[in-house]
Amino acid sequence: MSSEFTIGDRVRLIALxxxxxxxxxxxxxxxxxTLPLGAEGLVQSRRPGGYWGVKFAxxxxxxxxxxxxxxxxxxxxxxxxxx
Numbered sequence: 743m744s745s746e747f748t749i750g751d752r753v754r755l756i757a758l759x760x761x762x763x764x765x766x767x768x769x770x771x772x773x774x775x776t777l778p779l780g781a782e783g784l785v786q787s788r789r790p791g792g793y794w795g796v797k798f799a800x801x802x803x804x805x806x807x808x809x810x811x812x813x814x815x816x817x818x819x820x821x822x823x824x825x
Contacts, residue, residue, distance in 0.1 A: 747794060751785045752813040755798075759809055765795040765802035776800060782813060 747753060758779055762772040765786070777798055786802060787795035793804040 747785045747807065747810070747812060749785055749787065753783055753785055753794075753796060753810040754813050755779055755781045755783070755805075755809060756811045757809045759805065763793075763804045765789075765797075765804050769804065772803075777803070 755777055756779070758774045758777075760774055762774070762776045764770045764772060777800060781798050781800075783796040783798040785794055786797050789795055789804055792806055794807060794810065796803055796805055796810070
């Protein structure tokens with residue numbers, strides 16, 4: 743169970759927070775239905791307070807690691823690396 747990510751990791755939303763906080767210079771709160779469960783994004787930054795800045799198709803949001811899981815490399819990349 744790894745809750746740490748690195749910049750550039752692809753991640754998936756595995757649980758919905760009660761609201762989303764945008765990663766803008768002036769953060770705003772968005773409703774929980776802003777992103778669907780399973781939405782995929784890219785980790786862009788590590789923020790104070792244990793938050794990750796993640797870019798999704800609908801924008802960038804600040805999320806705690808409990809709502810995210812790392813997406814493993816595609817099967818063809820993983821197979822090529824292990825041979």
